Amino acid sequence: MDHSPGDTRPHIVVIGGGFAGLWATRALARDDVRITVVDRSNHHLFQPLLYQVATAGLSAPDIAAPLRHILRRQRNATVRMGTVAGIDTETREVHLDDGDAIGYDFLLLASGATHAYFGHDEWARYAPGLKTLDDALLIRRRILSAFERAEASDDDAERRALLTFAIVGGGPTGVELAGTLAEIARHTLKREFRRIDPRQARVLLLEAGPRVLSAFPQTLSTKALRQLQKLGVEVRTGSAVTRIDAVGVTLGDESIATHTVLWAAGVAASPLARSLHVPLDRAGRVLVQPDLSVPGLPQVFVAGDLASLQQDGKPVPGVAPAAKQMGRHAAASIRARITGHATAPFRYRDYGNLATIGRMAAVVHFGRLGLSGAIAWWFWLLAHIFFLIGFRNRLVVMLNWTWAYWSYQRAARIILNNEERPE
Structure with missing residues (x-):
């Protein structure tokens, strides 16, 4: 009590x-x-950067802070985990x-x-979503393990499936995951394996609707599509997923063999x-x-x-x-x-939408202003650093991003609690 x-x-x-x-x-x-x-949980999570943990760009403490620490000086508040x-x-x-x-x-x-898996909860074990740090660490483990298993495999078909990554959902999270995955394969890992070429990895972004980033204006959505394609991402719009299992993903009559499906659809x-x-x-x-x-x-x-x-x-x-x-x-x-006073009704003030696609590639919608490319990327970067909680988090994220920009390296590429894919 x-x-x-x-x-x-x-x-x-x-x-x-x-x-x-x-x-x-x-x-x-x-x-x-x-x-x-x-x-x-015992922490507050900065969810807009969760995909960075999932793709090994940041570690968990970089985007989270203990609730007790945040509220330590607020004497009228207590935390119950x-x-x-x-x-x-x-x-x-x-x-x-x-x-x-x-x-x-x-x-x-x-x-x-x-x-939400639209009535197909059985897909969850094969296509993890991204809402918590546990989700991010699971996704990171599956992505990095896929490259390791491909390196060890002698079967060409299995290698192709292991080096195929499917992201379901073309909203900001899906776009950010797809763009970052393409950069990891094309740049971060390109000289680190001996039996496979990570640059041959196939990254697919599957969107059931007519375009990616549907909350953005059509012009910015089109620019985002071009930036994704420039990174090597295969974008399929109008492609509703009808099945996900241990061997791949199905779009209507087409089956795609893949061991890594990521859910960003609902x-x-x-x-x-x-x-x-x-x-x-x-x-x-x-x-x-x-x-x-x-x-x-x-x-x-x-x-x-x-x-x-x-x-x-x-x-x-x-x-x-x-x-x-x-x-x-x-x-x-x-x-x-x-x-005993009255209060005004809630009124949401829209300060714009942001989505990053990759290095020097992003889109920003701010009122009547639409930005894309490098200037949008800088705007996205500064906004996210500013809104992070705590000086340490801001400093660490800024240093990590600076190092990643110049070196193409991702500092959190550690596989923890390695797992085999569920069958």
Whole structure:
């Protein structure tokens, strides 16, 4: 149970230490409340750079920081590492899987999203997605192990399959993975093997829609396509995946032999949303009110990828800037609820979209401004360094990227807990 019976301050429980949860917690730093942040991990993760860990450009601590360290000076906040098993809105309790329960006066649910395989959950074991550090380390292990196994193989067909990499999904994550994988094969590894030529590796980007980066304007999408092709990536648009198994991926009647399939095609809301027993949208997200509270549950708020909200006829996107803005607004709404004041409806301010493709290749959409190529790449690089949490992370990432730029080397190419491909 909640072990603060003598503390009469309003108790706010924040589920999730991601962008929405952390920004809400920090926004309440000077309020006369007590906050408990619950997360199954002990760290905050800078997800926009997760693909860099997956492709051996950065190590895990470079893009993550312990939640306790981040909140060490915030005296009204405590961190509880644990997995939430359910939420009882009648008794206002959050139940953990260890049997403990935490009572709340106000609840902010910001537990994010997970992978969605469009009804084919059996594909998950063959095509890992990228949401956590564990996912990134698994993907890195599979990519690097594929080259090692190809070097050891005497079978030409098996070598070709091992040196074929398929990325499903042409959004920013898929584009970034494909471009970086092509650079690794063409440059980083080109002189390191004796029996194979890594430059012969085949990198495919499979997108079911008509173009990659569909959230960007058509002109930038076309430029991104050209930059990918220049790197040697085979881009297939209008190509819906119909099967993924241990021997490859199938597109309609075409089968592609590959041992490495990476999933970047879809996300699903955290299953915790169902614990609230309120209406959800088709993706399983909570249909929130303009102040981010849950209809019929005025003491419960939802922010980040788990919240479904329309603005100007379009859904608020599930991106980091939106999660941060929602977190701050949820904090303001809770503060207003405590003090009896009204709060303005949430309004997402779109500061633009960014996606990097490779060295000196990126696209940036900022209002009416569209950039591509080297200038977009520099903009992307500086923006990501600026938004990283902590001076150490910024310094380490900047040094790693500088070294990688001049040497083409990737510092985190260590295979941990080597595994055979699941059959």
